[in-house]
Amino acid sequence: MKSWVIRGLRKGVLTTRFPKGDAEDVPLWTTKPVKMSDGEVRCPAGAISDGAVDMNRCISCRRCSEHYMPDGRPVHSTVNSGISIASRSFHIYMIDTGSCGACNSEVHSLHNPVYDFNRLGMFVTNTPRHADALIVVGVVSEGMEMALKAAYEAMPSPKIVIATGTCSISGGIIGKGVDGVLPADVLVPGCPPSPYAILDALIRARDAK
Amino acid sequence: MTPMFFLVLFSIPPLFALVDRRCAYISGAVVSVISALISGVLLGSGSTSMLTFSGTIIFRLDALTYLFLLIGAIAWFAASVYSISYDRTGRINSLTFSISILAMVMVIVSYSFVTLLIGWELMSVAGYLQIGYRRNAGALPPFLFLVFSELSTLLIIAMAAVIYSATGSMSYRPFVSVWALLLGVMGFAVKLGITPFLLTDWLPVAHGSAPTNGSVLFSGTMTMAGVYCIMRFISLTEPYMGIGVLMMAAGAFSLVFASIFAASSEHVKYLSGYSTIENGGSMLIALGAIVVSLYYHDIKLAAFAAGAVIVYVFAHTVGKAGLFMFAGLIERHAPGGRLDAFGGGMPDTSSAGGALDAISLAGLLPFGGGIGEWMLLETLFIMVTFSNYGISVLSVFVGAAVSLGGGLSLVAMSKIAGFGTRGGRDLKEGRGMHAGVMITGAAVLLLGIFSSYLLLSSGNAIRIVSGTTVAGLIKGLLVVPQGLLITSPGPDGVFGLVSPFYLALLITVFSSTAYMLFGFRSVRRRVPVWSGGTSAGGSYDSCQYSNPMRFMFRHLFPAMEKGSSELPANAAWSYAKRMASRYCDCSAEFGRWFMNSSINRYMLYIVIALIAVLVYVAI
Amino acid sequence: MTEENTDVLSGAFKDIEAWNAIFRNGTTLRRMQENRLSLYENFDYIAGRAERGESGGKEFIYGPSSGGMLESIRFRMSTEGERISSLVPEFSFKNRSLKLGGKDTETALLLAERINGPYSASYSALFCGVAESILGIQPSHEVRLTRMLACELERIACHLFVVGRLCEAASQSVATAHIFGLREKILRMISRRFGHRFFFGLNDIGRIRTPVDFHGISESVDAVVNEFGDLWQHLSSSTLFIDRIQRTCPVHLESSVGPAARASGYSTDERLTEGLLPYSDFSFNFRKEYEGDSLSRALIRSHEIEESGSIIAQVTDQLHKADASRPASISDRRGEGIGRIESPGGETLLYLRLGDSIERAYIRSSSLANLQAFVRGISGAVFTDFAFAWESFGLWVCEMGGVI
Structure with a gap:
């Protein structure tokens, strides 16, 4: 018991200064690729057209790495509508509709001492009944479509849907996205989005007027 | 008024039954109403009348008879109304049903052992036939019913023999024999479901397998007949403390186990059957308390305990009749009679009636069952102050058992009331059935609210047993007018008090005020259940409701199979049942070989022969 | 690989009517009849058919979407109170039907x-x-x-x-x-x-x-x-x-x-x-x-x-x-x-x-x-x-x- 306390003190503060400070160690290939040289690029996800990269489609496959280089800055998510009512206590429920597990793992990372999103007044609930936001990860599979709708129905209003990762935004190269099943209020790009991107999206959704 | 009147009156429905079953039931209902009115009027009058044919055939009417005729008639009325819609089979059911009632009337108005035994045996035969001729009835339930009925008959015959050898008369006379009383109490207690060695399970099997209107008679009024007889014989002999103690101990023991089995039973009728044993136990405790109080010359307490028995037997007879009718309705729509397989949809009338019955049987105030339980507990509390330490300790233990049983019965009753009344109101059944249930529900509610008046008007009946009335205990206090407050006679004046009328009034006032204030404004939202995103499964049915009970008392149920609809059988019972069924098989084989006919008829032949002998002796 | 039942079946799939089995450390496919394959107790699992089981008894359903699990899976647990007497996993809710066949x-x-x-x-x-x-x-x-x-x-x-x-x-x-x-x-x-x-x-x-x-x-x-x-x-x-x-x-x-x-x-x-x-x-x-x-x-x-x-x-x-x-x-x-x-x-x-x-x-x-x-x-x-x-x-x- 005592030793746990000493161990903790000796370890110091691990938590990132983000969003007040800069984001450290942003995974390079979750940031936006920028064109460096001319040449033919075959983007399997169809994210590149006319030299511009649509991050909502990018799957971090590096097929463009000969001519494009990521800029290293965290991507900003698209916030269509926010939920300012939850500014002090923001509860989220994650539903996995068909992911590869990476997005689940990154959302789970928000708990760890490095990102520690509780410090920002954000919490995970165990039931959509208590949730302000529904984080959808993965493509919408046939088996989970009903469950996704049921979870949305079960949430009290006001509520928002956060499509997290390319799969849930557009379906990526695997299936169909959340569009057409539920209205997506926030789109967090990335395959998987870095914890910073998710955190940033949550903050901006909460603070949006 | 002559006893012949009631006997003739109740002979009408069996005659109609030979013609048409509906006529039998309608005439049964009419006859019951007439006899309820007459006995209700004569109950307070204190009139008696005797009818003697010879030295052995004697009938008598007195306050105690009127009281039990009144209680019985209410239950028979409800059961007859119920049967009009319930019974869709041939005439045998209606014939045996009305003969059963006639036999019970005969038992109650008898004043000699011969007529008592004839009535008693007739009751057994009619019951046996009613169970045996039900479609899909197995060999075991009717056989069990008969075995235990005959056991009770044997004990009563033994009692009669002991008394006859002492007094030289077959008529009821005051007698001085501890053995006679012991044999009698044991014999009659069988009808209350109290049998030694934890072999209580025969009653739910036998009563549960009968057609519902039969179950109503067996569990409601046949138990009442047993209580009547014990009360009658207590009044005829001096109080033997040992027997009183034995009754209290046996009652407490059966009560606890029966209430555990009731709470963990899934079959609606078995649940009700176990509840009968539990109530039988309570009544036996109260009867034992009368004996012990009389032994200590505390006639006020004895009168109070007799009052407890009367309220209890009223609430049990009518309430249990109602509960069995309610269970019969559920059984029709639940595969295997399992409560967890019942889809719901009971209409308002029977839902309300069934719920009222169940609440009363759960022992809640201000219902009849609650008043009875309160009076019983008060009696036991006061007995703690007796000078004999043994009695004090016994009273504490018995009181604990009664409380425990009351708590456990709340599980069983809330289960049947909760899961039996859920869902929409779209169940299609004849109106008579719903009306029958509602009659009993209203009766137990009214009984509870006006129990002080019942106690006052059955003063003469109580006097027969205890030597005094409870008139002195019915009082008034502050705003409670005279006659609406029941008090219990402690060693230093009033020990405890309750006014069921005022309880009912306050509950009504508060709940209707709350409803008027908030009820109309509340918005009901129905949202789909969140169950992991799918609608499948996860329902909370009655089986899960009582699972904690099964788990807590798992050592009592070694024989219970996973997910079986069998009884939560105890070990002693499992063994006895195996032996019985082996015996049954053997005798069936023998019967086939010997009579080349059905075993039921063979059994019937034996019993009828016995009655014939009795009648021959009588003449 | 002499006696089949002593081997560990590590994979089985159906390819145009016939079942192909792969055994532990084996480098070749083996054609087998379904009834022989079903002698291996893990066959239903590795063929992805484990969801068909009956759990029996009183069921407690957990999932597919729940706060406690990281991913979507439903369990049908049969229980008599405190213990899980048996469990059937239903893992195909989030199945994405990934298809490699026909792709480059x-x-x-x-x-x-x-x-x-x-x-x-x-x-x-x-x-x-x-x-x-x-x-x-x-x-x-x-x-x-x-x-x-x-x-x-x-x-x-x-x-x-x-x-x-x-x-x-x-x-x-x-x-x-x-x-x-x-x-x-x-x-x-x-x-x-x-x-x-x-x-x-x-x-x-x-x-x-x-x-x-x-x-x-x-x-x-x-x-x-x-x-x-x-x-x-x-x-x-x-x-x-x-x-x-x-x-x-x-x-x-x-x-x-x-x-x-x-x-x-x-x-x-x-x-x-x-x-x-x-x-x-x-x-x-x-x-x-x-x-x-x-x-x-x-x-x-x-x-x-x-x-x-x-x-x-x-x-x-x-x-x-x-x-x-x-x-x-x-x-x-x-x-x-x-x-x-x-x-x-x-x-x-x-x-x-x-x-x-x-x-x-x-x-x-x-x-x-x-x-x-x-x-x-x-x-x-x-x-x-x-x-x-x-x-x-x-x-x-x-x-x-x-x-x-």
């Missing part, structure tokens, strides 16, 4: 990486390895070592995650925070070196796509491994923690794979066989436990974290830097191949038949192989043990669906 190897590789994100390095190395052996491409030693390094880093990250989740389930909040902190450290190190926290886009057929600098990897891994070792030693002295996982969900099942198999005394580890990656050039300790309970599985994982650290140190001694090479020349060879790799969850099996495009692919994931062990071990456990049991196996539902 480029696209198929992208899908293979995404069968299970956290095991992405293993899956892509497996896919590339099998495809290379069919196409006759010999990747350089440097590439093979890089893949191996990635697999070992992935193993550390995944094992840390499993142990962390186990602590989380056992309410060891302080230890959980420490362990997830370490995992984050490893993931960040991976993302700095490999450009992505889950190795997406690293492997390509015959090469690695972006250059990797190995300098200093060993030191930072060592720091994490040492700190974890210290933490684990501390955790082992917490009776509260040990009580919860000791003798929980004990199971011995020969067809199980990976840490779950090694925790119950079976010596199965693809790193010990001559496989796709050059493990035989390096030395590491192999450890078994015999109890088969949650504690044993956690012990095996904590030990493997240490051993992976040692493998990484040996690899980085040989290699300091890996350059991105030119794409391998397209070959038009056809054929079929079976490959295995030890993913963090255990032996993962891939069968691939290449024509103009991929004709048939079958993957038996480690989670599917171990699911049966979980189902068997959990019966008889009390409900509160569910979390310790499930997390100790480290199963991923995403890879249970398999591919077509």
Whole structure:
């Protein structure tokens, strides 16, 4: 018991200064690729057209790495509508509709001492009944479509849907996205989005007027 | 008024039954109403009348008879109304049903052992036939019913023999024999479901397998007949403390186990059957308390305990009749009679009636069952102050058992009331059935609210047993007018008090005020259940409701199979049942070989022969 | 492979009416009748048909979407009160029906990486390895070592995650925070070196796509491994923690794979066989436990974290830097191949038949192989043990669906 306390003190503060400070160690290939040289690029996800990269489609496959280089800055998510009512206590429920597990793992990372999103007044609930936001990860599979709708129905209003990762935004190269099943209020790009991107999206959704 | 009147009156429905079953039931209902009115009027009058044919055939009417005729008639009325819609089979059911009632009337108005035994045996035969001729009835339930009925008959015959050898008369006379009383109490207690060695399970099997209107008679009024007889014989002999103690101990023991089995039973009728044993136990405790109080010359307490028995037997007879009718309705729509397989949809009338019955049987105030339980507990509390330490300790233990049983019965009753009344109101059944249930529900509610008046008007009946009335205990206090407050006679004046009328009034006032204030404004939202995103499964049915009970008392149920609809059988019972069924098989084989006919008829032949002998002796 | 029933069936799939079976360590397909296959008790599981079972009795339904599980899976548990008497897992809710058949190897590789994100390095190395052996491409030693390094880093990250989740389930909040902190450290190190926290886009057929600098990897891994070792030693002295996982969900099942198999005394580890990656050039300790309970599985994982650290140190001694090479020349060879790799969850099996495009692919994931062990071990456990049991196996539902 005592030793746990000493161990903790000796370890110091691990938590990132983000969003007040800069984001450290942003995974390079979750940031936006920028064109460096001319040449033919075959983007399997169809994210590149006319030299511009649509991050909502990018799957971090590096097929463009000969001519494009990521800029290293965290991507900003698209916030269509926010939920300012939850500014002090923001509860989220994650539903996995068909992911590869990476997005689940990154959302789970928000708990760890490095990102520690509780410090920002954000919490995970165990039931959509208590949730302000529904984080959808993965493509919408046939088996989970009903469950996704049921979870949305079960949430009290006001509520928002956060499509997290390319799969849930557009379906990526695997299936169909959340569009057409539920209205997506926030789109967090990335395959998987870095914890910073998710955190940033949550903050901006909460603070949006 | 002559006893012949009631006997003739109740002979009408069996005659109609030979013609048409509906006529039998309608005439049964009419006859019951007439006899309820007459006995209700004569109950307070204190009139008696005797009818003697010879030295052995004697009938008598007195306050105690009127009281039990009144209680019985209410239950028979409800059961007859119920049967009009319930019974869709041939005439045998209606014939045996009305003969059963006639036999019970005969038992109650008898004043000699011969007529008592004839009535008693007739009751057994009619019951046996009613169970045996039900479609899909197995060999075991009717056989069990008969075995235990005959056991009770044997004990009563033994009692009669002991008394006859002492007094030289077959008529009821005051007698001085501890053995006679012991044999009698044991014999009659069988009808209350109290049998030694934890072999209580025969009653739910036998009563549960009968057609519902039969179950109503067996569990409601046949138990009442047993209580009547014990009360009658207590009044005829001096109080033997040992027997009183034995009754209290046996009652407490059966009560606890029966209430555990009731709470963990899934079959609606078995649940009700176990509840009968539990109530039988309570009544036996109260009867034992009368004996012990009389032994200590505390006639006020004895009168109070007799009052407890009367309220209890009223609430049990009518309430249990109602509960069995309610269970019969559920059984029709639940595969295997399992409560967890019942889809719901009971209409308002029977839902309300069934719920009222169940609440009363759960022992809640201000219902009849609650008043009875309160009076019983008060009696036991006061007995703690007796000078004999043994009695004090016994009273504490018995009181604990009664409380425990009351708590456990709340599980069983809330289960049947909760899961039996859920869902929409779209169940299609004849109106008579719903009306029958509602009659009993209203009766137990009214009984509870006006129990002080019942106690006052059955003063003469109580006097027969205890030597005094409870008139002195019915009082008034502050705003409670005279006659609406029941008090219990402690060693230093009033020990405890309750006014069921005022309880009912306050509950009504508060709940209707709350409803008027908030009820109309509340918005009901129905949202789909969140169950992991799918609608499948996860329902909370009655089986899960009582699972904690099964788990807590798992050592009592070694024989219970996973997910079986069998009884939560105890070990002693499992063994006895195996032996019985082996015996049954053997005798069936023998019967086939010997009579080349059905075993039921063979059994019937034996019993009828016995009655014939009795009648021959009588003449 | 003489007597079939003594072999361990490790994969079975249906290909145009006929069943093909793959046995442990076997390199060929075996055609078999369904009724003979169904003699193997794990057949229903590895063929992905385990959901048909009847649980019987009173059912308690958990899932598919629930706060306690990381992924979507539904369990139908039959119970008589406190104990789970049997359990039927329904894992196809989130099945994405990944289809490799008819795709070219480029696209198929992208899908293979995404069968299970956290095991992405293993899956892509497996896919590339099998495809290379069919196409006759010999990747350089440097590439093979890089893949191996990635697999070992992935193993550390995944094992840390499993142990962390186990602590989380056992309410060891302080230890959980420490362990997830370490995992984050490893993931960040991976993302700095490999450009992505889950190795997406690293492997390509015959090469690695972006250059990797190995300098200093060993030191930072060592720091994490040492700190974890210290933490684990501390955790082992917490009776509260040990009580919860000791003798929980004990199971011995020969067809199980990976840490779950090694925790119950079976010596199965693809790193010990001559496989796709050059493990035989390096030395590491192999450890078994015999109890088969949650504690044993956690012990095996904590030990493997240490051993992976040692493998990484040996690899980085040989290699300091890996350059991105030119794409391998397209070959038009056809054929079929079976490959295995030890993913963090255990032996993962891939069968691939290449024509103009991929004709048939079958993957038996480690989670599917171990699911049966979980189902068997959990019966008889009390409900509160569910979390310790499930997390100790480290199963991923995403890879249970398999591919077509």
